Amino acid sequence: MINTLRKSIRQYKNLSLLSPLLVTGEVIIEMLIPYLVGILIDNGIMKGNMSYITKWGLILLVITVISLVLGAGASYVSAHAAAGFAANLRKDMFYHVQDYSFENIDKFSSASLVTRMTTDVNNVQMAYQILIRIAVRAPMMLIVSIIMSLIISPRLSLIFVVLAPVFILLLALVIKSVSPYFPKIFKGYDQMNEVVRENVRGIREVKTFVQEKPQTVKFNKASGFIYKLFSTAQKIMSLNSMIVIAVLNISNLAICWFGAKEIVGGTLQTGQLISMFSYSNSVLNSLNILAMIFTQLVLSSASGRRIADVINEEPSIENPRKPLTHLNNGEVIFDHVNFKYDQEDKALALSNINLHINAGETLGIIGKTGSSKSTLVAMIPRLYDTVSGAVRVSGHNVKSYDLKTLRDNVAMVLQNNVLFSGTIKENLKWGNENATDDQVVAAAKVAHADDFIREMPNQYDTMVEQGGANVSGGQKQRITIARALLKNPKILILDDSTSAVDTQTEREIRESLSKNMPDTTKIIISQRIVSIKDADRIVVMDDGKIQDIGTHDELMKRNDLYSSIAEFQEEQKK
């Protein structure tokens, strides 16, 4: 984990090293102060020597200012380095996630990826800042305070020898009992973010189905889970400060008791006793800070591991070593294809699929919901890879193509496509960033989107809100089709992409597709018979298998499932 995270420090390495140096200077000077104050009291104040007091007072003042400047410098440098490190971490995660396959994304869930890029990175940032500043400061303070106490009075320092191990043991117990809570708390964050994300994205569904109450209950459960764990963890951690106060008081009492005896016996001076108090406080304080640092590190190491998991995740679909960068035609062959989403799954999502789609053919796919229609077509642009068997496009296994070549040539309008915030034109240009305005308009015309886009306030420059909230369902579908057309693909897959478009417009889109893209293989998935009945052939999917293939007329005659869907939909129309 540390090796993975360390790679993201990069340009902030020098700053990260500067911070401990500044801290070292600060501590050395700061630790001299009580010693000098002791001397000042014993030689100046106790003896009433005014010029001595002035001289050492000035020296003390200068030293204090230097120590403050060094301290402020260390704070600034460490904050800067940690913020930079965090920015690099976020960037590295984001870039890496771009290479993820659908399978990788399924594994983490997008809510968890968001928590990892935000909350977890913040934790690591905080830990890093502590690490290069306070984690250097505290042990040094500890060591220097012990050395100074030994110089002043070796005998009184024995008190630390007795108290410190007890103190460390108690704090270690607290940390040990609190650390298992942190990974659980982060899991809780993932769950809560999932609820929030789902709710915010689907706020319209929530409202229309009057699901506010159940959603709130779900949120409260997730949030309450975190609250419960956090407050238990806090309760345990609050023992820390009790232990610190108790030990501090015991140590002060002991120093008073033994110190007073030594002063009476003449082996210690008053100023030295006062210095001793300062050093003993700073010994215990440093130990306490070390304990807090340790807890923070335990907490952040849970975060760090979650970040490293994201960065170290191997993209499950990668470019082949010598990829094909040209794709000739839109012929697709499924050869004994089996697939399941999770290796643990018992049932196959696709089982023994054999299918030959000719270049330029229009293929319809129909089947009940969950019959694996979307899964079937996801194999063509390698959104997922087959478990066994092969998918070949234009004579070559899809795995031998350069991914970009493959996906540029296989345009897929996903079932639940989203638009991104930006203008309509920008959204369309996702299909082809180099498209001219004329090409953009031409594609929009084929998808029957041009008309309504022209009616919008700023036409092609109209802003689309996040997720496409300000365009209707049917409009959004037509924009996403136009976006796919701009790729000028060899294979076009429309996964239920016209479900929100009226049947008349839908037919016009189909006709303009076959007129304008005669050589493109068109695969049309639909729940509606009307959308696919004119296709050259129709595949009937059932439970992950191809149940039948044929033309509309053939299927109407021989296939019960198909004809019953057709009859049912005819009924509905009446």
Ligand SMILES: Nc1ncnc2c1ncn2[C@@H]1O[C@H](COP(=O)(O)OP(=O)(O)OP(=O)(O)O)[C@@H](O)[C@H]1O
């Ligand atoms: N990302 C995924 N992870 C795990 N299982 C999945 C995933 N996507 C789909 N499935 C499962 O695979 C099966 C087939 O789903 P698929 O989406 O291909 O069906 P579909 O025929 O397209 O249905 P619909 O008509 O509702 O779109 C279903 O049982 C579904 O639960």
Ligand SMILES: [Mg+2]
């Ligand atoms: Mg589907």
